[in-house]
Amino acid sequence: MQRSKREGFCCGAGGGRMWMEEHIGTRINHNRINEVALTLKHAEDPNTPFPDAADRKKPGMVGDYKEQGGSGIVAVACPFCSTMLNDAKNDTGREQIQVKDITELVADAMEPQHKGGTVSPSPVVSAKPE
Numbered sequence: 001m002q003r004s005k006r007e008g009f010c011c012g013a014g015g016g017r018m019w020m021e022e023h024i025g026t027r028i029n030h031n032r033i034n035e036v037a038l039t040l041k042h043a044e045d046p047n048t049p050f051p052d053a054a055d056r057k058k059p060g061m062v063g064d065y066k067e068q069g070g071s072g073i074v075a076v077a078c079p080f081c082s083t084m085l086n087d088a089k090n091d092t093g094r095e096q097i098q099v100k101d102i103t104e105l106v107a108d109a110m111e112p113q114h115k116g117g118t119v120s121p122s123p124v125v126s127a128k129p130e
Helices: 028-044 079-092 102-110
Strands: 072-076 097-101 113-115 118-120
Touching (some): 028 072, 028 079, 028 097, 097 102
Parallel strands (some): 072 097
Antiparallel strands (some): 113 118
């Protein structure tokens, strides 16, 4: 996503916004889920315009995306972000986006593979040279 690292943009819930009603402008979590949708849409179709997150003249434009489209998974590492993005997903009708904690993604990757009625562990790749 564009607003990450140095240009990071928090959902605000850790600072108490989860319990606040915002009446001016766009809710932070709606802005962020719109950015998720834009990022996913741009990944599907690189011709989708992708505003610069560092543009100081039009801050937040990456969160102004109102078009439909952009389906996939967004990974979060914060329980507040998970709640805020899931709420925004439901509020804005972006059900095609899945919000998953990184621990869920790791757990999904570790699920055993079923072969012929028996459970066999997933293959393990070693980082050590043989």
